[in-house]
Amino acid sequence: MRKKRIMIVGAGRSGKTTLANFLEGGGEIRRIPNMVYRSVTLDTPGPYLESPWMQNHLIAAAQDASCILMLADASGVRQVYPPEFAKAFRVPIFGVITKCDHPDADREAAAKDLMQAGVIPPYYEISVTDPGGMECLKEALLPFWPVRGEPTKSVI
Secondary structure: OOOOOOEEOOOOOHHHHHHHHHHHOOOOOOOOOOOEEEEEEOOOOHHHHHHHHEEEEHHHHHHHHHEEEEEOOOOOOOOOOOOOHHHHHHEEEEEEEEEOOOOOOOHHHHHHHHHOOOOOOOOOEOOOEEHHHHHEEEHHHHHHHOOOOOOOOOOO
């Protein structure tokens, strides 16, 4: 049995790696162009979501997920998720609105993006300057947290 992780999906520069770093308890933040399997999270690259022919890789990677965090950037104005994209997954989906502290933040537009993607509310609003929202999200994720000692590969 594979170890299940919390999968993080979102557009480029939406805060995926920063959120993964927070959930992991710290570490180095580096932008790399491939999936990063950490002990708790599965950090996916933004171009996988932004390119229609790469979205199948996200759907396939979800087999290693206990739940999925779909991020919407409140400081961005573009819609990144295809309609009803969340329905392609068979695990619980959490909607997360990032960068809520940005001066041009539009939380309603970000929530609309998540809603059109098929993510059911409530949505967690987070910001690196206000750790309260991130702690609330972390608490909601506890039932999906990877168990220590789980095998990381299939045992035959």
